[in-house]
Amino acid sequence: MQTHSPSTLDDIFALLTHQTHLLWSHPEQASAIAPLMLWGPPGVGKSTVVRSVAEAQGVGFLDIRLAQREPVDLRGLPVPREDAVEWLL
Structure with a gap:
């Protein structure tokens, strides 16, 4: 796993800008980012x-x-449906 420790606010801004640009311009590759x-x-x-x-x-x-949320707030409620579980948000 690569790690990067930006040292300035400009570094953080640049890193986040690059990351979000990749995600918005290539959403199909999100799992690889x-x-x-x-x-x-x-x-x-x-x-x-x-x-x-x-x-x-x-x-x-x-x-x-996240400290103010419960897991159900993010995932929804699990509802059994035949052989699967559906998550109601």
Whole structure:
């Protein structure tokens, strides 16, 4: 697994811009594009920089705080259907 530790806000912005450009221009290749994780204490600007990248590229931004969500909020409710499970959102 490749890791990259950008050292400036400009580095982070450039990396996120590149990643989102790849995803939007080649959605069929999304499974081949490595995910990114921004990590840091509250208040350092993780959501702000992601929102800025979204605005710069003209795409929507939905801020979901996983610490304030339950798994059912993201996956929906499992409902058995014959030989499968359907997830109701």
